[in-house]
Amino acid sequence: MKRERPQSFNTVPMKERMIIPRQDMPEQDAGIRSANFLEVNLGLTPEQAVVEAQRCIECKSPTCMDGCPVNIKIPDFIQLICKEDFVGAAQKIKEDNSLPAICGRVCPQETQCEEVCVMGKRFEPVAIGRLERFVADYAMQHGNGSQETFDKPASSGQKVAIVGSGPAGLAVASDLIKEGHEVTVFEALHEFGGVLVYGIPEFRLPKSILREEVATLEAMGVKFVKNFIVGRTMTIQELMANEGYDAVFLGLGAGLPRFMNIPGENLNGVYSANEFLTRSNLMRGYDFPEWDTPLYRAKHAIIVGGGNTAMDAVRTAKRLGADEASIVYRRSEEEMPARNEEIHHAKEEGIKFMNLVNPIEFISDDQGSVVAAKCLRMELGEPDESGRRRPVPMEGSEFVMDVDMVVIAVGNGSNPLISQTTPEIETNKWGNIVADEDGRTSMDGVFAGGDIVSGGATVILAMGAGRKSAVAINEYLKAKVGSQA
Amino acid sequence: MYKIIKAEFIASNVKSFILEAPHIAKKRKAGQFIILRVHDKGERIPITIADSNTEEGWINIIVQGLGKTSVHLNTLETGDYLQDLVGPLGLPTHIENWGTLVCMSGGVGTAEALPIAAAGKAAGNRVISIIGARNKDLIIAEEQMAEVVEEVRISTDDGSAGRHGLVTDVLQDLIDEGITPDMIVAIGPLPMMAAVSNQTKEIGIPTMVSLNAIMVDGTGMCGACRATVGGKTVFVCVDGPEFDGHQVDFKELGSRQKMYKKQEEESHKCFLERQMKKVKAEQLKEEVVS
Numbered sequence: 024m025k026r027e028r029p030q031s032f033n034t035v036p037m038k039e040r041m042i043i044p045r046q047d048m049p050e051q052d053a054g055i056r057s058a059n060f061l062e063v064n065l066g067l068t069p070e071q072a073v074v075e076a077q078r079c080i081e082c083k084s085p086t087c088m089d090g091c092p093v094n095i096k097i098p099d100f101i102q103l104i105c106k107e108d109f110v111g112a113a114q115k116i117k118e119d120n121s122l123p124a125i126c127g128r129v130c131p132q133e134t135q136c137e138e139v140c141v142m143g144k145r146f147e148p149v150a151i152g153r154l155e156r157f158v159a160d161y162a163m164q165h166g167n168g169s170q171e172t173f174d175k176p177a178s179s180g181q182k183v184a185i186v187g188s189g190p191a192g193l194a195v196a197s198d199l200i201k202e203g204h205e206v207t208v209f210e211a212l213h214e215f216g217g218v219l220v221y222g223i224p225e226f227r228l229p230k231s232i233l234r235e236e237v238a239t240l241e242a243m244g245v246k247f248v249k250n251f252i253v254g255r256t257m258t259i260q261e262l263m264a265n266e267g268y269d270a271v272f273l274g275l276g277a278g279l280p281r282f283m284n285i286p287g288e289n290l291n292g293v294y295s296a297n298e299f300l301t302r303s304n305l306m307r308g309y310d311f312p313e314w315d316t317p318l319y320r321a322k323h324a325i326i327v328g329g330g331n332t333a334m335d336a337v338r339t340a341k342r343l344g345a346d347e348a349s350i351v352y353r354r355s356e357e358e359m360p361a362r363n364e365e366i367h368h369a370k371e372e373g374i375k376f377m378n379l380v381n382p383i384e385f386i387s388d389d390q391g392s393v394v395a396a397k398c399l400r401m402e403l404g405e406p407d408e409s410g411r412r413r414p415v416p417m418e419g420s421e422f423v424m425d426v427d428m429v430v431i432a433v434g435n436g437s438n439p440l441i442s443q444t445t446p447e448i449e450t451n452k453w454g455n456i457v458a459d460e461d462g463r464t465s466m467d468g469v470f471a472g473g474d475i476v477s478g479g480a481t482v483i484l485a486m487g488a489g490r491k492s493a494v495a496i497n498e499y500l501k502a503k504v505g506s507q508a
Numbered sequence: 509m510y511k512i513i514k515a516e517f518i519a520s521n522v523k524s525f526i527l528e529a530p531h532i533a534k535k536r537k538a539g540q541f542i543i544l545r546v547h548d549k550g551e552r553i554p555i556t557i558a559d560s561n562t563e564e565g566w567i568n569i570i571v572q573g574l575g576k577t578s579v580h581l582n583t584l585e586t587g588d589y590l591q592d593l594v595g596p597l598g599l600p601t602h603i604e605n606w607g608t609l610v611c612m613s614g615g616v617g618t619a620e621a622l623p624i625a626a627a628g629k630a631a632g633n634r635v636i637s638i639i640g641a642r643n644k645d646l647i648i649a650e651e652q653m654a655e656v657v658e659e660v661r662i663s664t665d666d667g668s669a670g671r672h673g674l675v676t677d678v679l680q681d682l683i684d685e686g687i688t689p690d691m692i693v694a695i696g697p698l699p700m701m702a703a704v705s706n707q708t709k710e711i712g713i714p715t716m717v718s719l720n721a722i723m724v725d726g727t728g729m730c731g732a733c734r735a736t737v738g739g740k741t742v743f744v745c746v747d748g749p750e751f752d753g754h755q756v757d758f759k760e761l762g763s764r765q766k767m768y769k770k771q772e773e774e775s776h777k778c779f780l781e782r783q784m785k786k787v788k789a790e791q792l793k794e795e796v797v798s
Contacts, residue, residue, distance in 0.1 A: 211727050213545060213552075213592040221729075250594040252727060256531050278729035282741065289734055289741060289760055291767040298730035306551065306724065312778045315551040315577060316724075317771035391763030438728050439746055443599075 026088075028081070029099040032106035035077045045147040046075040053371035057341050060225045060309055063368060064128070064156075069109070072157045076104035079149050082141045087151060090139040092487035093194075095119045097136060097151055104154060113162030116155060121197030121240070122190065122486065124163060124232045127156025129223060130483045131362050163235055175244065176203035181500045184209060184268040186253040186441075189217020190482045191274030191473030193236070194489030195496070196245045202497050207246040207268075209253050214305060217276055218474075219482070221305040222297070224335050226342070230304075254444040259469060269503060270468045270496050273448075273456060274489060277435035277474035283327070287385030288431070292319055292393040296332045296432035303339050321428030323347045325396060327382060328432030329359035334366065336430045337374050345428075348374055353381040353401050353414040379403075381414065383421075385429060396426045435479045453478065462492030470496055509589035510544075513566055516586075519648045521573045522616060523582045524558075530565030532557070532595045538623035539601030539718065539750055542569065543726040545592040546581050553577050554723045554745070556695075557596060558619040558649075567595075570619035570648065576775040583783075597726045598749045601716075605632040606691035610682065611657070612675045612704055614640040614696025618649045620718065621695045626656045628693075634658055636687070638678045640700065644669035675700060676707045689713050694753060698762050705753030715753035719744045722767060735761045 035043070049065040050056075056063050067075065079101045087097040095116050103112035116123045132138075132152035140148035181204050185192045188210040200206045214220045216233045241247060253259060253273075262268045280295030282288050294302075299318075302308040308318030324340035326333050329352035341348040350369070352359060355378050359366060370376070379401045386395040400420035403412035437454035449457040449465035455476055462470040472488030474480055514526040532542060541556045559568035573579040584590075601624050609628040613621035618639050629635045635657040641647045642665045654660045662670025663678045671678055675696075682689070692715040694704040701717040708715040721733035721744040728746035735744055736757035742748065 211594065212725060213594075221725075250592050251531075252594060252597070255596055255727075256535065256594070276729075278725075278727070279743075280729070280731045282731070284741075289736060289764065291763060295731040298724060298732045301724050301730050307549070310549075311771065312775045314549040315775060317551075317768040317775065390766075391760065392767075440727060443746075 028083070029096075029102045031081055032102050033077050033079065033081065034105070037080060040078055040080055041142070041146055043074060043078045045078065045150055046071040046153070048150075048153050053368075053373075056226065057338075057372035058344075060342055062229050063226050066160055067150075067153050067157045069107070069157075069161070072104055072109070072154060073107060075150050075154055076101045078142060079105075080142055086139040086141060087136045087149075090136040092135065092483050093119050093490055095136075095155075100158065101149070101151075101154065104158060109158045109161040110165060112154075112158040116158065120486065121194055122236050123155050124159035125190070125219060125228060125236060126483055126486070127152055127154075127159050128228050128232075129481075131481060133363060135483070160232075163232075176201060178205070179203040179500065179504070181205065181269045181504070182207070182267055183496060183500075184253070184262050184266075184271045185274065186259075186271065187211075187217055187274040187276060187473075188215040188237070188247065189219060189274055189276050189473065189485065191276075191485040191489035191492075192217065192272065193240065194486040195272045195274065195472070195493045196240055197243070198490055198493035199496060200240070200243050200245050204497075204500065205246075206244070207248060209251045210247065210249045211252040212305065213249050215247055215249065217274075221301040222332065222335070224300065224304055224339055226338065227335065252440070254440045259441075259445050259448075259466070263468060269500055270470065272462070272489070272492055272496060273441065273464070273469065273471040273475060274473045274485070275438055275441060275471075275475040276485075277479045278438040279436040279454075280431070281434045281436055282431055283382070283433060285383055285385070287387060287393065290385050290387045290393040291391050292321070292427060293385055293429045293431065294319075296326070296328070296336045296430050297435070299336055299430045300332070300339065303343070309339075309343060318343065319428050321345045321348075321426075323349075323426050324428040324430065325349050325351045325377075325382075325424075325426050326430045326432055327351050328434075329354065329361055330432060330434070331361045331365055333430075333432035334361045334369050336432050338369055338372060340428065340430065341372055341374060349377050350374060351377045351380050351382060351396075351398065353379065354411060355379055355403060358411045379414065381416070382429075386423070393426060393429055395423050396429060397421065397423050435474070437475055437478070441475075460491065461495035462488065463495060468499065470499075509591065510593040512584055512586060512588045512590065514586050515584060515588070518570070520645050521582070522646070522648055523571050523573070524619075525569050525571065525581075525584075526566045527569065527590065527593060528565060529567045529593060529595075532593070533560040533565050533567050534562050536560050536567060536596035537600035538603070538627045540596035540598045541726075541749060542567065542593060542595030543597060543723065544581075544590050544594075546577055546584070547591050550580075550591055551577055552592075552724055552726065554597070554720070554726055556620040556718065556749075558622060570616045572616045575772045576779045579776065580779060594726070597745060599747070601627065601693075601750055603627045603631050607633065608636070608687065608689050609633040609691045609693065610636045610638060610679065610689040612638045612640070612679065612692060612694045612696070612700075614675060614700040615646065616648065617696030617700075617718075618647070618653060621693065622649055622652055622656065624693055624695070625653060629656055633691075636682065636689070637661070638663065638675045638682075639670075640664070640675035640678075640696065641669075642666065674703065676703050679704070679707065683711070692716070692753075693718075698758060698765060701753060702756075702758035702762075705756065705758070709754045716750050717753040717756060718749050719751060719756065719761065720749070720765075721745075721761065722765065735764070
């Protein structure tokens, strides 16, 4: 299907566009920010945003949209920025993505929209992520985009329960409230946002932004219930049979931290990334004792892993005052799953990278606290099933280094709570919920999406899965009404 | 916010709370726990549910003021509110008709052992309770326990009530009298559960313990509560809280419980200082008014 090209508001001649440099986003100085929890990136200025938007060469067949898991109308919103209609641009994004201020910050644009941007073939790609972030923040500060355009639809009379208030759940809530359904989001913790609140640090995604996005959904009519564990406080069956929910969406996330199963992993001072980040982010451990939840402030922290979570953890450890905070990763930097921006920021902040190193044991003092890590040096062998070259231990390379905190950031398994309490829902051998492309599970009326289905992935992929499920849930509810009529 | 329907001290430094929690009351089974936060900057702490009432929609918890959060909690009164309350968490106690069930409890653990003793009796067991405490003022729930079980035996460290000694001494007495338990449930401070497990391992009586670990979310997401049972790492919140006492690495769990001892002390001190300031400010206000 051919899309109609958006009206152009770009006044810069085509040839000149290509020589405009990609606009750098102002950020806190590395030396200052590595000692505080304030946001690192400060956002483009309006002038910068317009200049950046003018770099778009308005391709006849733009590829950027295909690079986006939720197919945001990127060419359209870029033209609105050229027109300086920033609120309009935010609204355009919100047609496809209910959380632009979040995605503008945490999406890996360099492997999505920006990777396929035609400008990027010869020059640098248009900074689509920075533009998204800019207009979302602008709209938040200057009246809320989605509330202004939202006409409350007629009630469908149907109720949907969304389990989990992370990115998948919020995306489903946003889509289904627009269809006139009664939508309730159930959250196990005492704050909404799932991984966005417990996992991603304040310096990368301020909690105020998240609260604002949740408040917008609330204003649209979504009900939010905290401290409610579906499976324990009430089962899925009870929600449907007793509470009148016609459909349920499970966006539980991949919440069961993996460990390495090596000696000393249960020593004091050894954390899962989930625990370390939850204590810091959700529980505000970095403000202890003003806030009650304690957190280790290490002198020499190592973080095992090479993903975005590992980067978040190591940068948090540094901000908590570590003299040395190091990444210990068994492959080389090339194989690191973390975003380039995160690796770059971490390096600027003085994070040490110990690549091709793998811990094999943690050593304790007589009090049961970790004081050292025994490691092996690795080299890369033949590619494994992930396509990356397999790390192989180098003979005789064992060494011991002093550490007083270890964070294990090697991924998450699936949470067993729902499978423990709802055996009707089929899970695979890793405990992930089995769902088809549209999120349908083996239980009628129950849908699932995000990390609980895919295993650990990204915010935007979870939102994409949520949006697909929302379409399927909507169809399911319509058919249900039809069959009852 | 979650209403405290009733709060009263039942022993020195031990307070009983009746909390409005209709959903939790309806679902909870013996052995399960809740997580609460006292105030908006508070930490999340797990507490075992001692009792509940489905019709009236409440649950009962018993709190011993030990660290900052429990001491703060114990300053709350009837009509006050908790910031957060969630549950029921953990797997319910596995109950069957073993024959003779001995429930051994120490400190506030007696309140937590009570629902298990009751469920054990309902399943057809002969149930005997052994309650241990440092002294007679710290014994709680003795009367309620007596209503449920065939016999209650007491031990105190100082001999101020019951047998002078430990719960393990009382168990030995029982065995010497010819009563052989088929199953033992031990709930209380870690050293007590470790001692019981050691004793019963030698004589070969299956023993279940209810572990109290440091937790954050309580739903398996963080792994703060991990313990080693039978050489494998478990998460107390979703795999427990009850485990085979003969398999538990009590030494490791003991040191994990002390992980934040220093921070706990600091936090407690800050809290007491804040409380003192409050009291002083109120005194000053009164002086100014008068």
